[in-house]
Amino acid sequence: MAKLKTLQPRLKAIDTRRIKPVYGEARRISGSTRMNLKRRIYVRDSGHCCMCQRVVDLHSSELDHRIALQFGGSNNEDNLWTLCIECHRDKSLREVASGQPDSEALKHHVPAEDIGASVTIV
Numbered sequence: 001m002a003k004l005k006t007l008q009p010r011l012k013a014i015d016t017r018r019i020k021p022v023y024g025e026a027r028r029i030s031g032s033t034r035m036n037l038k039r040r041i042y043v044r045d046s047g048h049c050c051m052c053q054r055v056v057d058l059h060s061s062e063l064d065h066r067i068a069l070q071f072g073g074s075n076n077e078d079n080l081w082t083l084c085i086e087c088h089r090d091k092s093l094r095e096v097a098s099g100q101p102d103s104e105a106l107k108h109h110v111p112a113e114d115i116g117a118s119v120t121i122v
């Protein structure tokens with residue numbers, strides 16, 4: 001009978017400035033799905049940063065979209081790679097500064113897939 005309606009107003013205190021309405025394919029991946037994916041991509045990338053090639057630890061590396069979602073990149077594994085924290089930070093800064101996909105990142109390629117046929121080459 002009681003519907004706990006009193007809890008609802010608390011959910012409205014969200015800063016929406018950073019939230020972009022992204023749907024379908026371009027949806028951000030989160031939670032355990034993201035952790036599993038990160039691990040899988042990390043293994044595919046042989047534990048290396050895809051830009052500077054340094055050896056990185058799983059926990060000190062970051063799963064990144066080579067072409068960011070806001071620039072039309074996809075969540076396909078051929079657009080996902082492992083970056084070290086420094087490369088990821090610099091790449092993000094350049095993307096913000098230029099407002100377009102990072103030209104440095106585009107000089108590097110996502111390692112060839114060898115863990116199954118789940119990738120769609122476009």
Ligand SMILES: [Zn+2]
Binds near residue numbers: 052
């Ligand atoms: Zn790096």
